[in-house]
Amino acid sequence: MMDAHSVVEITVRGIHAFTVAAWLIFDFIVYWLHFKIKDARADLHERLERAHIMHAIDTVVAYIFIGTLPIGIALAWLTDTPLFSTGWLNWKHLMYGLIIVAAIVLIPVSGTALRNLEAMKKGAKNVDELNSQIERDMNRAMPWVFLIWVLIIAMTLISVFNLKCPYCHQPIFG
Amino acid sequence: MVWLLWIFVVGGGLLMGVASVMSLASRGFDLVVAANALLYLGTAVYGAPRLLRLISNTMRKGAQ
Numbered sequence: 001m002m003d004a005h006s007v008v009e010i011t012v013r014g015i016h017a018f019t020v021a022a023w024l025i026f027d028f029i030v031y032w033l034h035f036k037i038k039d040a041r042a043d044l045h046e047r048l049e050r051a052h053i054m055h056a057i058d059t060v061v062a063y064i065f066i067g068t069l070p071i072g073i074a075l076a077w078l079t080d081t082p083l084f085s086t087g088w089l090n091w092k093h094l095m096y097g098l099i100i101v102a103a104i105v106l107i108p109v110s111g112t113a114l115r116n117l118e119a120m121k122k123g124a125k126n127v128d129e130l131n132s133q134i135e136r137d138m139n140r141a142m143p144w145v146f147l148i149w150v151l152i153i154a155m156t157l158i159s160v161f162n163l164k165c166p167y168c169h170q171p172i173f174g
Numbered sequence: 175m176v177w178l179l180w181i182f183v184v185g186g187g188l189l190m191g192v193a194s195v196m197s198l199a200s201r202g203f204d205l206v207v208a209a210n211a212l213l214y215l216g217t218a219v220y221g222a223p224r225l226l227r228l229i230s231n232t233m234r235k236g237a238q
Contacts, residue, residue: 062175066182069190083190084197090206093190097213100183104217107179 009078016071017159023064024152026057031145033057037113038138040131044120051114058110065103069096079164088162095151102144102151109137180225187218 002010033054037047076083084090116130124130164170191214194207201207 059175062179066178069182069186073189082197083193084201084204084207084210087206090204090210093194093210094206094213097190097210097217100186100217101213103179104183104220107176 005078009075012071012075012078016068016075019064019068019071020152020156023061023068024149024156026061026064027145027149027152030054030057030061034113034138037117038135040128040135044117048114048117048121051117055111055114062103065099072096086162088158092155092158095155099148099151102148105144106141109141112137177228180221180228183221184218184225187214187216187221189214191215191218 033050036042037050037054039047073083076089081089084093113134116134120127120130191211194211194214197207198204198211
């Protein structure tokens, strides 16, 4: 029979895993959407619609990204694991820190597409310039987006291979 | 949203940075933990003036 502590621990662990999975899936959707948005030959209405969807998903991703750290800290507290106590956890924190750096780089370029497409819809004259800005910012963001994907996948694999059974506290894949 | 992001960068950076420095002090030197300390405190130091600017701009707009 599971005690209350184990139930809470498994629940928090599940939320932690679920949010990271959602983060990665949403990132893939945003990546898929960006092709049409930066395509200057595509219909403006369609591009703007996709930019709105991308912006909404990006907002959710930002909340998930911010929420991952407190949920992870809560999990460490629940499992009596000091934050910098094991090699794999230290590496995981380092990777998350690199994602924060990537996020800092992405903050200034994240709103360009929606802002410029809105301006075009309102009849801005410098359409070519606005389109090239969208393409430039999106292309500039790509290496950082790929870095985030690689880091999330690496963090997930590290976590899975160091997963411990909640009853016996022994590594499952040990 | 941008508020939350900068508060997170500074707050999270400080929290994780201080925790890693405390770990270095209590458990001895470890290269990965030291890299963590550098990275998190670095992001906090980078984000602090931006957060302060955001606060002062908001207060200035509020006063006008």
